[in-house]
Amino acid sequence: AAKLSPEKLLCQLRDRVNVTMIQGSDSPFDTSEWQQYLPGKSLDETVGHLGHCAVVSSAGSLKSSHLGQEIDSHDAVLRFNGAPTKGFQEDVGQKTTIRLVNSQLVTVEEQQFLGEALYNTGILIVWDPAPYHAEIHEWYRKPDYNFFESYKLYRGKHPEQPFYILNPKMQWQLWDILQENSLEHIQPNPPSSGMLGIVIMMTLCDQVDVYEFLPSKRQTDICHYYQKFHDRACTMGAYHPLLFEKNLVKHINQGTDEDIYTHGKVTLPGFRNVHC
Ligand code: NCC
Numbered sequence: 001a002a003k004l005s006p007e008k009l010l011c012q013l014r015d016r017v018n019v020t021m022i023q024g025s026d027s028p029f030d031t032s033e034w035q036q037y038l039p040g041k042s043l044d045e046t047v048g049h050l051g052h053c054a055v056v057s058s059a060g061s062l063k064s065s066h067l068g069q070e071i072d073s074h075d076a077v078l079r080f081n082g083a084p085t086k087g088f089q090e091d092v093g094q095k096t097t098i099r100l101v102n103s104q105l106v107t108v109e110e111q112q113f114l115g116e117a118l119y120n121t122g123i124l125i126v127w128d129p130a131p132y133h134a135e136i137h138e139w140y141r142k143p144d145y146n147f148f149e150s151y152k153l154y155r156g157k158h159p160e161q162p163f164y165i166l167n168p169k170m171q172w173q174l175w176d177i178l179q180e181n182s183l184e185h186i187q188p189n190p191p192s193s194g195m196l197g198i199v200i201m202m203t204l205c206d207q208v209d210v211y212e213f214l215p216s217k218r219q220t221d222i223c224h225y226y227q228k229f230h231d232r233a234c235t236m237g238a239y240h241p242l243l244f245e246k247n248l249v250k251h252i253n254q255g256t257d258e259d260i261y262t263h264g265k266v267t268l269p270g271f272r273n274v275h276c
Pocket of ligand 1 (some may be wrong): 080081102222223224236
């Protein structure tokens with residue numbers, strides 16, 4: 001597969017990746033039971049028009065980065081899974097506008113998810129790995145992790161907090177573009193939360209700065225900035241096609257290599273600023 005130019009690749013992402021949240025009108029969620037749980041407002045309506053946005057990976061290389069102030073200067077900040085701000089403000093900031101969580105966390109770590117205050121700030125979005133280009137009904141019958149009950153419990157406890165379910169079709173639309181632009185065969189597993197979060201913010205914001213997705217000079221085998229645990233697979237990928245995601249993001253970066261090296265920072269245009 002020939003590599004597309006960065007401009008063409010941005011157009012492919014803009015035109016082929018459909019970022020949508022499950023709505024009460026989407027069968028099989030169009031039941032009175034689901035109506036009471038799914039948010040009434042769309043994500044667009046909830047966030048409004050966003051200018052400069054930041055996506056903060058959970059990488060260990062954020063440690064001692066002192067990027068907190070810079071990250072918080074953005075209009076909106078997206079974080080992942082259980083990544084905390086408390087105690088780490090100096091490096092990762094304290095603003096959380098959106099938190100993207102995977103279904104494994106919501107299900108397997110249900111006690112923490114329902115109990116820990118860190119989840120109560122901002123807008124929550126949960127996603128679940130679906131079979132390749134599966135119909136929404138097929139996915140609904142057999143999700144990777146059955147997070148639906150936990151979602152409902154959380155909604156019952158925090159009815160005022162916007163909490164969306166990402167429409168699973170997005171992950172494979174994005175995966176197809178990753179595969180088409182890679183010379184190797186990619187394992188058929190969905191993109192990481194990191195890559196999904198980057199594309200979600202590109203749909204909502206004018207400009208997106210991504211921190212420590214492409215590792216800086218602080219690159220380390222420490223998996224997360226908030227844990228002591230070492231595993232190179234966190235940065236390079238095992239289940240998720242992380243390496244291919246990072247190559248693609250590098251290709252469409254509009255910032256400088258110096259910014260990657262010193263800040264682990266990549267700058268991407270929002271889709272409304274992509275002209276095809
Ligand atoms: O680790 P995780 O990811 O929560 O990290 C969020 C995103 O940050 C980017 N990242 C992270 C660490 C690192 N050293 N380099 C990075 O680039 C990645 O883009 C990553 O997606 C996930 O994607 O949802 C993931 O979730 C964890 C785990 O389920 C959650 O943290 C909840 O506990 C997965 N780990 C395990 O299952 C053990 C991880 O594989 C993917």
